[in-house]
Amino acid sequence: DLLRTERRQKNLQRDHRNAHKNASEIKEQIEKIKNRGERFEQIAGGTRREVDKLERILKWREYKAPPVPIQEGGKILEDSLYLYGVDYMSTDDVRKYFSTYNSTDEKLVVKWINDSSCVVQMPSKELAEKAYWKSKLSQPRDDEQMPPLTL
Incomplete structure (x- = not known):
């Protein structure tokens, strides 16, 4: 032993x-x-x-792909959320997770970037903002030099 x-x-x-x-x-x-x-x-x-x-x-x-960096001059999609770390989630899993924020019958559009990240397109900017604030897991740290995300 x-x-x-x-x-x-x-x-x-x-x-x-x-x-x-x-x-x-x-x-x-x-x-x-x-x-x-x-x-x-x-x-x-x-x-x-x-x-x-x-x-x-x-x-x-x-x-396991690294997060896709935001490109300078890139188009901001106000009705969409970028998700990273969804390697083991299916498209249906992502839709189910965000379906509670979708009050319409429209299906959420999930666009896969690679195996680790995707963009979830909500029916409106307001629903995307609501989903972002309700689903975020932590508050930003004081030492982060990133400006706040606005949708």
Whole structure:
């Protein structure tokens, strides 16, 4: 049991180190492990599991797109909300979430930008503003240098 506990702690430490690496660092680490395996003509079971885990982390990192920055001169859509971090939501999930703010029978339009972000077009500017203020999770910090968002 002591050996198993020590091994588990060692694995958790390694996982923590890998969690902060970017995609190129993870690819480099996978390549090193595979090259080491080729030199010794085998990849041990534990090493194979480590490579598999790193490949899963890498796949997740590659598909998780960063937020799309606001472009200078970009058109402001007063009737729309930009959502980021919706990787595991479907179009129907997004519509259901915002349906409580939509008093009309019009269907909300969800335009996907990438796998992680979308724009939700509400029937009016007023409904978009109401949905924004009702659904925001936190107040802006005092140290943020961003001007307030106006819709």
